[in-house]
Amino acid sequence: RKEVEQDPGPFNVPEGATVAFNCTYSNSASQSFFWYRQDCRKEPKLLMSVYSSGNEDGRFTAQLNRASQYISLLIRDSKLSDSATYLCVVYPGGYQKVTFGTGTKLQVIP
Amino acid sequence: NAGVTQTPKFQVLKTGQSMTLQCAQDMNHNSMYWYRQDPGMGLRLIYYSASEGTTDKGEVPNGYNVSRLNKREFSLRLESAAPSQTSVYFCALAGGNQPQHFGDGTRLSIL
Secondary structure, eight states, X not given: OOSEEEOOOOEEEETTOOEEEEEEESOTTOOEEEEEEEOTTSOOEEEXXXXXXXXXXXXXXXXXXXXXXXXXXXXXXXXXXXOEEEEEEEEOSTTOOOEEOOOEEEEEEO | XXXXXXXXXXXXXXXXXXXXXXXXXXXXXXXXXXXXXXTTOOEEEEEEEXXXXXXXXXXXXXXXXXXXXXXXXXXXXXXXXXXXXXXXXXXEEEOTTSOOEEOOOEEEEEX
C-alpha cells in the first residue's frame, strides 16, 4: 500500500459546483496533514493545514478522519481559478520525511 | 519565493555533462528536500536532509548526489547527466511539523 494515495482525477466540474477530494494514508501515527495546490509547471503552494477538529477557510473545508486514516478537502462554489492539482501531504513526525500524494487534478468548466 | 532560492532557474545540458543545482534558505529550517517532477506526474523525492550534515535517499536517488554542508544550503549534483533526468527540480524545506515551503524550481533539459 502506498504511504499516501489520491484519486488522480481529473474532476471536471461546472462553475458553482461543490467538489470533494479524499486522500488516504497508511501510517496511523502520522502527526500533521496539509493540502497544497499546484498550478501547471509551478511550485506547490500551501492551501491549508488539516486539523483534527476540521477547519474552514472561505470556500474550502478540510477534515481529518484518524480512525479511517483519510483527509478530505471540500471546495464550495467552484471558480474557474480553482482549476489546479491538489496535493495532500502527510508528515509522520520527528525526523521522518514528509510524503506527498500524487495529486488530484481539478478542472472547473464555465 | 522569499525564503527559498533555487539556482539556476533554467539549464540545458548535453548528455554526460555534470552540474550542481543550488538551494539556499533564510528561514532557519532544519529539513530540506529535493524533488523532481516530470510532466503530468507527481512529485518524487530524490534526497532529503533532516538536519545539517545528514542526508537520506528518497524514492529516486540513482544518478544524483547531494550535499548539506550547512543549515542554509542543500545542493543536488548530477555527475553524468542523462536524458531521463530532464525534469523540473524543486527544493523544499520544513521545520518540525510545519508545512513545506518550495522554491520556484529549476527546469532542466538534457539533450
